[in-house]
Amino acid sequence: MASSIKSPDKLLNNSSMNQFFKFLFASCLGTALALGLLLFIGIGWIASVAGSASEKEKVKISANTVLELDFKNQIPEKTNNLPMEPFDLEKKDVLGLNDIVATIHRAKEDPDIKGIYLNASIVMLGKASSSTLRSALDDFRSSGKFIISYAHYYTQGAYYLASVADSVLMSPQGVVDFRGYSSTITYYKGLLDKLDVQMRIFYCGKYKSATEPFRADKMSDENRLQIREYITPLYDIFIKDVAKSRNISETELRQIAERYDGFNAEKAKQTRLVDRFAYEDEVFAMIKNRIGLTEKEKLNRVSLEEYFDAKGKKINFSVKDKIAVVYAEGEIHDGDQGEPGTILDGKYVKMLRKIRKDDHIKAIVLRVNSPGGSSLASDNILRELDLCRKAGKPVVVSMGDVAASGGYYIACHADSIFAEPSTITGSIGVFGMIPILEKTMRNKLGITFDTVRTQKFSGFGSTVYDFSPEESKLIQDRVDWIYQDFLGKVATGRHRTPEQIHEIAQGRVWSAAKAKEIGLVDDLGGIDRALSAAAKLAHLEKYRTTEYPETKSGLEQFIDKLTHKKDRDDSVRAWALRQELGEFYPIYKTMQGFKQNSGILFRLPYELSVN
Template identity: 35%
Template sequence: MDRKARPGVVRRVFSAVWRAIDRFRQLSLNLLFLAVVAFLVAGWLAARPTPLPAEAALLIAPNGQLVEQRSVRNPLSVLQGGDGIHQVLLRDVVDAIRAAAGDARIKALVIETDSLAGAGLSKLQEIAAAVADFRKAGKKVYVHGKNFNQVQYHLAAQADEVFVSPDGYVFLSGFARYPTYFKGLFDQAGVKMQIFRVGTYKSFVEPYTRSDMSPEDREATRDYLDAAWRTYQADIAAARPKAAAGLARYVSEAPALLAEAGGDTARMALKAGLVDGLKTADEWRDFLKERVGASDDARGYKHVDMATYISRVRDETPQASDHIGIVVAQGAIVDGEQPSGVVGGDTVAGLIRQAREDKSIKAVVLRVDSPGGSATASEVIRRELELTRKAGKPVIVSMGSVAASGGYWISMAADEVWAGPATLTGSIGIFAMVPDLSGPMGKLGLAVDGVGTSALASGLDPRRPLDPQVASVLQQSIEFGYKRFIELVGKNRRMDVAAVDQVAQGRVWLGSQAKEKGLVDKLGGLDEAVKAAATRAGLKDYDVSYVEKPLSPRDQLLAKLLDNGEDTEGAKTRLSPVEATLARIRNELAGLALWNDPGATYLHCLCEAP
């Protein structure tokens, strides 16, 4: 019987090597396959939401400034000490509290205010309304702070029980407005500001042309600040009746009351009924463990933070087919395309157009939080809203902390205008301001000379004094602009133009005053405005969607690197007094760089929300 010849040594070696390689290949592929499966399973498990603890507290601890829309911060500015305050979306806070009111998983609301850096009174009132609804649902609200400033205390006062640290304080001071005046600086530099305006109370130009507050601005400012302070006190008295009687004295006689408390500021607040007790951080934790229940590790209390909760709630909420679209206009109004935090005329107009053309959006709410700016950009936005109404979609304006001058102009294309009682609005006036830099250029040995085919050819060249003919054109344009403004208001508000002029002239009003004078339709927050939009659109089942410009990849990266969120550990939430002062002056001067109106005409209010 023949036997096959045995393979040679070389062949056997190569065969063995090949089999080893093949087995290694198979093993590697199997391991890779298993790794992919494990990765997918791990991803699936990670994507599954961790169940919220039953009967837990919702923790609201805002870290930064309450805003309508986050802006991506400039990294260079942050390094220089400016623009470094974190931002917290007002809508997240309000939505979380309102959702928790009807959520069986949430039994209490815990608020810690230490990192709240700032908020307008109107924003605080919207949160207060949500907290009131939470309490009406039969759930308790507890607040603690190391200290409470005026903004923080308005939020704290809405609770069932308020505690401050034994070495803390409640600092209430009333409202003030002290602008920086640059005329002396400009005089030293040789800069001249050439002003054209209409409106007795139109004070925006005054910091560049005066060294003090004008009598008209002083009158108007005192009027709205006094009204705002009365509103603040009424809010506190309504939330904490035990503090009502002594609230005014707490501010006006602070030195005497502090002396009665032996210099103990926390005891002074307790005696005034502003807080219910004094608790250290560990005592506060023990208190919450007793009221809410201990966490699984027994080191803290059972709770869920706001960011986790609102994200979960929004994921759980079924989506309706019809939407109310919200477009946010926050910041100075500037011509062209602009990033979030600045109201770009073309940008916001494009978002309104997008909402109008979206068939799922049945009504549009414009949320305005702006002191105004470019007249040209303001009209671009207003016109787009007007076209939206003509297309058959209801348009509602909801005013935030400030909706004045240009912010009021863009509101004049709405079916309804809603304002908060403490919103600053009005400032119906217009101005142009053209710098003359020939003085400082001369000091530097620089000269400008040449020829033109007419006196108007040099235009608004800041290197040369303004030609009288150009000045005449500007003044006539401003007067026409004011006439058009009051006519626009008269038409939209169904008021006689003469009656509009009486409440215009650049004067600022609180929302409650504006309602009395016919400048707004109703008082209420964003939630009420959305409901009004739904009513006009005939909707009962709908979702609210924000129509916003998507962040570019660069801005998304910056947002992550600089972390605009409210949950960052150790985040900077408050500037020191010196930092705040320097940042304020820098921002006031930097604001001039935003002035890019093609006709150099502006609808801008020099007003800050109380």
């Protein structure tokens, strides 16, 4: 009988293989269990967040309720139209300006709401948005209901809102930062020179000063003139509105600002910027007394968001005819992927095509709050708006805080254009900027480059070589051509000649009142006026509005980021940069915007910040 004897080597090999497969199986099983556990925990956590959100969804509005307003966070034009913070576990919806105004109007008619408590230390709003919100608060007061404002420290923007209140209260050691408007621009040329970065700049128009911080170390006379000419009307509106509400003459208010009396609490009270000093507990006691509650009774306060959730939006679904309100908010970029609060041409083109094919949508109101961006993306969006008009849907534009350069470009063919009194618009100009890093790489890092070309322009566009005269001419010719096209588009929309538009273009920024005077806008007014005009053009007696783009709730955005690694990583990176850079983050964001948009830009000359 034949026997089989295995060698020690084979026995050893079999034993090793058995051990290997045991370890492999154990590892796979452990990994699978760990992933399963993580998935279970993740689903449970998301469910708990969603559950807690739904539990908090409805707040009962009882009698003697006070509506509490706090505008310390950024307010978008449309609800949730901004990126959420990656580590914000509450996932609250962020109300847009239009919903905030509608909610205040609703509270005015609600007998359970007795008044408003305005927590007004900081207000994150542009000038036009502040005016819109202030008008809504003024209208609320016309019902006979009270508004009490309180802050430890009033910024100028916060005080503008607070001044509409019946009582303006402040901490005994507080400050009213009332000192007039200024606009500061950061210049980078000195830094670029130290880094040996050569900025090759191409532009049209003596006012197209977006490039100025990269080619000069101070303002040009033209830029200084245009800034003064638009911040002065903004300040005039501020003074006029505050003077009326506080019953102080405009002349006296300007003198108070000149002396900076608000920096001293006692002087702020003496000059009637504030009515009295108080601590927060005293403010709540005053409110209780105002609505007839005893000291022991609880003051029922609800936030704006809670009130909005409790009441919902009024929509009459029995009305079939609709006006689409399209919010064009943020910078204009190429592509279709990006955070909420940016205008992506791919996304907006698809959206406008959908609107064009919807037979129930009879007109479009385009709400623009944008400094511009990519010329190509702007042109693609304008084309789709033109097609909507050709399909018989009137287009009316409502301008927000800023509708400049590309923001004006997408608006220029509208049937009517309305601007808020504090809107900044115009900036009809074109520029391109390309950093040349050849000297930086050689002098700072010791890196050099060499290239083999098959044609004269084969290496065109590289940032490691300076442009030849022929290459520079190519770019400047393209900038000039795009500028002429911009002039032609505006001339067509505003029924002028390109030469007439050139006289008021060249990158110059205009206040709303001046823009009306020179024909860039038709009239002054808010989104309500634009809706009325659109309804009239579409021959609508009854209609309801539908809003675009579709936005996701905070929780939906969070789940999206969990399931899309790139979105999650981008969000975390942006959050970290915001924390690290602080007030300098907008500068970084602007530079990233330049980087994201390939080619030539239609953009506001700078980050607009009037303080």
